[in-house]
Amino acid sequence: MTPKPLACRDMSSSISIREVSTHDEKMATNNDCGDVDEKKDSFHDDISKIKKAVVAGDDEAEVASSTNHRQMLEHSFSYNDLSHFNIDEMKSQPKRYPEMKGLRADLVHLHGLSLHAAPKAFDAQLLQHALSFHARPLRRALTMSDAKEEGEESRTTKTVVVIPSIDLDKKELTRMCCDQVEFYEERQLFHLLMAGDPSVRIIYLTSRPVDESVVKYYLSLSHDEDIDAAHYQSNLFCDVHNMLPRVIMIHVPSTECISLSDKILRQKKLITLLQELIRSSFGGKVLEWNDNTVGMSVFTGSDSVDELSHKLGAKLLEASGESLHFGTKQGSREIFAACGISHPAGTPSLEDEDLLTYGDASEHGGKVYWAYNHRYIRSAHNLAVGIARKIVRGIRPKRWIVKLNQGFSGKGNASIDLQHIQRRFAGCKAGDNEATLRIAEEIEKEFAISLKCEDPKMTWFDVDEPEQVGFQTQIKRLGVIAEVFIEGEVPTSPSIQAVIEGKDVSIVSTHEQVLDGQVYSGCKNPCNSAYRASIMDAGLKVGKFLAAHGVRGHFAVDFLASEQPKTGSWNVHAVEVNLRQGGTTHPHCCMALLCGGSICSDGLFRTNEGELRCYVATDCHYSENLKGCTEKSLINALENSSSDPAAYKIRWNKADRIGVVFHLFKFISTGRIGFTAIGRNVEESQALYTDTVTFLERFHGC
Secondary structure, X not given: OOOOOOOOOOHHHOOEHHHHHHHHHHHHHHOOOOOHHHXXXXXXXXXXXXXXXXXXXXXXXXXXXXXXXXXXXXXXXXXXXXXXXXXXXXXXXXXXXXXXXXOOOOOOEEHHHOEOOOOOOOOHHHHHHHHHHOHHHHHHHOOOOOOOOOOOOOOOOEEEEEEXXXXXXXXXXXXXXXXXXXXXXXXXXHHHHHXXXXXXXXXXXXXXXXXXXXXXXXXXXXXXXXXXXXXXXXXXXXHOOOOHHHEEEEEOOOOOOOOHHHHHHOOHHHHHHHHHHHHOEEOOXXXXXXXXXXXXEXXXXXHHHHHHHHHHOOEEOOOOHHHHHHHXXXXXXXXXXHHOOOOOOEEOOHHHHHHEEXXXXXXXXXXXXXXXXXXXXXXXXXXXXXXXXXXXXXXXXXXXXXXXXXXXXXXXXXXXXXXXXXXXXXXXXXXXXXXXXXXXXXXXXXXXXXXXXXXXXXXXXXXXXXXXXXXXXXXXXXOEEEEEOOOOOOOXXXXXXXXXXXXXXXXXXXXXXXXXXXXXXXXXXXXXXXXXXXXXXHHHHHHHHHHHOOXXXXXXXXXXXXXXXXXXXXXXXXXXXXXXXXXXXXXXXXXXXXXXXXXXXXXXXXXXXXXXXXXXXXXXXXXXXXXXXXXXXXXXXXXXXXXXXXXXXXXXXXXXXXXXXXXXXXXXXXXXXXEEEEEOOHHHHHHHHHHHHHHHHHOOOO
16 A cells, blocks of 8 residues: 555644644634643643554554644654654643653754644644554654555665765864855755655755755655646645655754764764664665665765764765865876876976975864875975976966865965066076075965955954964965966866766766856856867766775866967866865756756767756856845745746746756845756757846845
């Protein structure tokens, strides 16, 4: 027997238990069955019975679906042991609800397992029937084993634990504003599109709650049938085909500016819950420890992610913390050199071994950050010497690019113009050690004066603020490189994205990156055909190198391309390897999951039916009209698109598999939103992008 779907929620009339006390008078007026307090006590007794039935696996109270389900009160399980409800109002009344004493039910809320409704009267019997209707789906989604019932198909099931943790250096997180870095955790919500496959269960953790409307927005995109606006708005839980019991959203709050993976590791009860969830019955199967069908998808690897993967017994789907060096700026240069891939001249190079040192772990305190265990350039003096050695060898660009070994979206980069120093020492030759040291001395002084950081909040020296450190200090902590800035008449920034599975390397997409200075803001797929084949070939070489060193999962290679005006040919240089899911991962995965298909040998994406698909994506569209808006206001506008031609024009079309998918909803109140415009060719995707910009500029739904 197929599990019954969750009851449909009437969004216009929901009420939570914590609101009951403010509605007592109204309930008493409508209630024909007696005193409200008596009903509350009856409700409490019935809740206890239902909780025991769910934990014990008792299905005897299961009833058929009924329109009366819309009258049940909202409730949700806390993560602790499934024997309490996550209700603040109950905690505040210890005499009436003694079992709530000492329970930290506010830590985590399983959003995907909430039941909702607003009763005309406080009807405990109706609530019991409604809850018992959900007993079996709740057990299946949580910790209780449930054998396959007669008539149910046996299938290979997959559990994906998504931990979109931005595992950067703590100082980098603080400088970049920890709150906004956490917003990027929603860029991995494309994983929810996998819920269209009934054999997939998704456990998604975030530092901040994901708005329910956003979760439902993503789930609705992968639905097979077109839904009219009114039906979509009022019956969305039914329309997503019982997806919610297989989608568990867990919010892990913390006031500390640390990565999500570290927040999870600090909560032992949460670790226990996740272990139980992962091994719980799903698809008629109780999963074993380290079961191959359980995977952990992360934004980037780290020591904390490795530890979490081990504790949960889930296969890590991305590179491990041991491989992180290959994703640093210095590691990238080493890979390009080993693979014979053209890359900008810079430092460190083979002649700069004497400039590399390990980090001083004693200054870090506690857990040693992984970067301290690698040899990098760690001082302004050594960086200046490395640059000076290139200058005396005749390498004298207009600008030098200086990059911290670990950064995010280009915000760890800076640039400096050293042409005046290069001219003054133009007569120096390679091997002139005295001249090299004099040049280095002047360069080191110039850092404090002329270095221009991509992040306007970054300065050379430390600032007088807690946890805020300058570029000079970060060089010591993370290491640094410097390389020639590639000039050209028409410079572009193409990239490839690939996946490593075992020893197999697959290119999955190519892009033209859209940069604001050196900071990533969006992309266009595919990249220019003039160099598409060459960067795909370079990407495969990098992938084979990484696979040989035990790396797995997503990686991307960024390039700089410049057209030569006289010949029309292009010079292409590899500039860095990103060993993680990146800015281009979300748009590609959205297209792949919604359209079906893969990249072909010519670098173009085609559906399983052979139809071409392209996209234009942005993480950073700003509009004054969006400031102060909520996620739900924009989603409502898209849901009601039948009455708005502009919204209807860009809404995702499930039949044609073209349209626009929005992301990074958390930024909307600041006036920013991300979206991906998917079309049947480059021109159509660009037109959809332009139409979306027009729609947002006219949007007044706040």
